[in-house]
Amino acid sequence: MFQSLAARHGVVVRDRTEVISIKKEAASGPVQVLTASGEVFCGKKVIITAGAWTRKLVGSVSGIELPIEPVHTLICYWKIREGLEEELTAAGGFPTFASYGDPYIYGTPCMEYPNLIKIAMHGGIPCDPDRRDWQVGSRAAASANEPDANALVGPVAQWVSKFMPSHIDASNGPVMTQGCMYSMTPDGDFVIDFLGGEFGKDVVVAGGFSGHGFKMGPAVGKILAELAVLGEAEVPDGVDMGIFSIVRFKSNPRGNVKEHAAQVSLHKT
CATH class of the missing domain: 3.50.50.60 (FAD/NAD(P)-binding domain)
Known part of the structure; x- marks a missing residue:
């Protein structure tokens, strides 16, 4: 625009x-x-x-x-349990929120993708913007040789399981992730x-x-x-x-x- x-x-x-x-x-x-x-x-x-x-x-x-400091982070989208989709929309009264602490979790109502809600961790892993691995922290990149593979998804899954288990099943992780960068002061x-x-x-x-x-x-x-x-x-x-x-x-x-x-x-x- x-x-x-x-x-x-x-x-x-x-x-x-x-x-x-x-x-x-x-x-x-x-x-x-x-x-x-x-x-x-x-x-x-x-x-x-x-x-x-x-x-x-x-x-x-x-x-x-x-x-x-440039940091690599992930935006995570989670599947809303069937029949509860409307409750997590802005029209249904669900807010944009921030859960301060360690980890710092934030989320927005379901609006970008049908039946998916964005909940992710604020922050990320320090990176070189010219040489970063776009898959770090995602399920697709998880391996025994990548110690940070679950660093950006695991804490979010734990938070979702603790605070929103009735609305989101986090056992299989996010449905979709998108890599991006922060520039932190x-x-x-x-x-x-x-x-x-x-x-x-x-x-x-x-x-x-x-x-x-x-x-x-x-x-x-x-x-x-x-x-x-x-x-x-x-x-x-x-x-x-x-x-x-x-x-x-x-x-x-x-x-x-x-x-x-x-x-x-x-x-x-």
Whole structure:
């Protein structure tokens, strides 16, 4: 949807174009984006939103080591027991939920696939985004030689068996799994900031969305556009963009240290 809307406004989308470098020859000059195919794109402003590749790209471009760790995770879909399908739909009153603790389990109502519900573990296994095994943690990859084969499915199956046995039979595991990647920051908060240095305010970085950035895509996109075009984000009073800054990790490697009292209480209950 976003790409279609952008194209209507004149944006040119270049799929499968690997960015290998970003340069700026002079303070007042354009920003150059170099690709693996040899193409060079120039612009007044550049926004880096490279997902799990953010740390690699920003590090190679500026030398800044962002504490954004790529992790491989699995989305699991479970078969709802026959006759109970409607109870686990949004129309039936079933919510999107999060079960805080270790493991941290989350789920959404049945909506993407008929008679299947998404329940998965928030988090995953550290990986190299260029060399990851897409099957790690799935039943298809389970073997005696793969110690992490059940790391992403087993805890979810145990949780489902404990809390939803009347609605889901987890004995045979999920019906379907989909591999994807998170880009985790130490504090779980986003990185939205100017790259600085030789790039000043001409390069904006957004990454480390830690598995919960998708739903905030429209708001983040608006903020990034304003940072690039206006030099600052037009956010409501009381919204502190400093919590998303790169420099927060200089004073404390853990970033925005916080205690989720409500979550701890819920987990203990």
